[in-house]
Amino acid sequence: MTQAKKNKDGRISAQNKALILAAAEKEFAKHGFNGTRIQQVADAAGLPKTNVLYYFKSKHDLYVEVLEQILSLWNSAFDEASIDDDPADVLARYIAEKMEISRTKPEASKIFALEIINGAPNLHSFFKEQHIHWMDGRVSLLQSWIDQGRLHTRDPYALLFHIWACSQHYADFGAQIEVLKGEPFDEHAFSEATKDLIELILKGCGLHVPERYK
Amino acid sequence: MTQAKKNKDGRISAQNKALILAAAEKEFAKHGFNGTRIQQVADAAGLPKTNVLYYFKSKHDLYVEVLEQILSLWNSAFDEASIDDDPADVLARYIAEKMEISRTKPEASKIFALEIINGAPNLHSFFKEQHIHWMDGRVSLLQSWIDQGRLHTRDPYALLFHIWACSQHYADFGAQIEVLKGEPFDEHAFSEATKDLIELILKGCGLHVPERYK
DNA sequence: TTATCGGTTGACCAGATGGTCAGGTTTTTG
DNA sequence: CAAAAACCTGACCATCTGGTCAACCGATAA
Structure with a gap:
């Protein structure tokens, strides 16, 4: 028909x-x-x-x-976070989510990284605009927290970059990490790395790590 | 002849x-x-x-x-740091060095990242062994500082990974960062990003940021 | 002058690879 | 049960690309 x-x-x-x-x-x-x-x-x-x-x-x-x-994986609870939420909670959860994707979907993360490294030649511009819009929203949320004195970091953009960089690193460089640490980078190791990263970032922003992420 | x-x-x-x-x-x-x-x-x-x-x-x-x-660029003052040095000073300087490479040699950093993402198929094994050896030395130095209570982080490996991940991120994703922040990522912006990163990592390890890096 | 040698280059090729096509088979639909 | 649509695939091709080769140039040494 x-x-x-x-x-x-x-x-x-x-x-x-x-x-x-x-x-x-x-x-x-x-x-x-x-x-x-x-x-x-x-x-x-x-x-x-x-x-x-x-x-x-x-x-x-x-x-x-x-x-x-792959892009559909990039959605997150962080997307809907609001000023009334707890920064430590929101950020810890966001980091945990990103790390989880790196663990369960390393191929997707790698492709995404390769695409971005090459200047995202295949991402439609509507995606870029959408991404910029998302970024603006999240940055102003972070800035609000900073203004309220609930978050202590200078540049909210940089904070997001650092979260992406570190979590993606575990996906991209998984093989390297195994070689350098000399032990398999399994689920447990990932869980430890996640805690470590949450601690580093949150402490770095003057936040207290929520119990459940310790 | x-x-x-x-x-x-x-x-x-x-x-x-x-x-x-x-x-x-x-x-x-x-x-x-x-x-x-x-x-x-x-x-x-x-x-x-x-x-x-x-x-x-x-x-x-x-x-x-x-x-x-490119590999010759990877040498650093950190290589010779000893237990008597100040952790904050050594780490801040190391981060600054890595960021400087990302700024001045982004191509080299990109190639290195691409190579590692693909499992380093072209790096001679002697380099890998050398790298592992270097890593072991640096990790035990960090561990010593941790044992002395002068550095507060759980996993020294993770600390190094995070430094690499973030600094390399600025080289690899430079274009993306320009688009997302909507302004050119010039020398001054790099300098600010370096300070931010030093602050994040050092605070995250319970260290005080040396004056000269503020 | 002539032999040598580092350097230079256009012509060429073998293999790989993305993509087409025509004809066949299976599944769906009326 | 046909007819149509969807699905499948071997044969084929145009193009690209890494790499070879043999001739050639120009300076220097004998």
Whole structure:
């Protein structure tokens, strides 16, 4: 039917697309956009290369869809925090969330980092604007807390950057950390690292670490 | 003469090699190893492609030499710090050094980050071992300070990771930061960011920020 | 003058890779 | 049960790119 003309998500379609996207996420994380071969993605998904091109018009298309899927992970409870909330609580939770993503979705984090390092050439400008808007809102919240004397840091932007930098570091540099520390960086180690980071940042802002994050 | 057989560093040679390495550093930082074309490097250096291949046997060779050149930047005063030094002073200086590299050599920092994200496939194992050795030494120094009650943080490894993560962040994500903050990230902004980071980390470790870094 | 040698370069190639296409099969739909 | 739509895929191709090669240049030494 003409109604179904644009509906490309039959049962099989949805299933295969998901399969391919998952495989692509891993491959892109490992080798970057240029270093990834469509054939590799196909192999990882257990399908012939042509089939990958059937669902995604081009390599670039596939990459963009992977990226869009990743962006949905970036939502957070911090998005809705208000001035009446407790800064220590909100920040600790935000850090914990970011660390959790680094642990459970390191590939996504890597791809995001690679994309940003290269100047975000594939992120639609609407995303950038949206991000700036989000940033403005969060920064003024932090600034309010600073003005109230409930948060002691000079630059709220810098605070956010530092949280991102450190949490993402654990995703991006996971392998390096294992080598340098000489022990596997497992769930428990991640939990310890999260506590450490929360303590560092909160103390650095003159905040008291909530019991549950100690 | 047979003596000069291996001497490939005549005046012209040294000059051209330096030219090519500088161009390669920029290109690799922009596009990564796979995304960089030898032709691009050649164009950036103002030489024909064949000439690049004359000085560097292969693209991979060129990349490794760029990488080795970068590694020399990683030396620091922190390397020689001893237990008798003041933790606050040593750490503040170390952070300032790292930030300075991010400001003056962002390309080098980017390449290093990209290399590490990909699991450091091109770093010779002797470098890794050397790095581990360095790390062990620095961690035990930090641990000594902790044991003496002069430094208050749980995991010295994590402390180093956080310093690296934040300072490198300013190199890697420079473009993103400009967009999000909506103003150029110049020398002055870098100086402010450095102070902020020093304050965050030192306060986070229960240290007092030395006057000169305020 | 001539041999040598570092340096230079255009022409060329083999392999890899993104992407197309036509024809086939399976599933859905009326 | 057809017809249509969705799905699948082997064969193929245009292009790109790392790397080779052989000829050539220009300075210096014998």
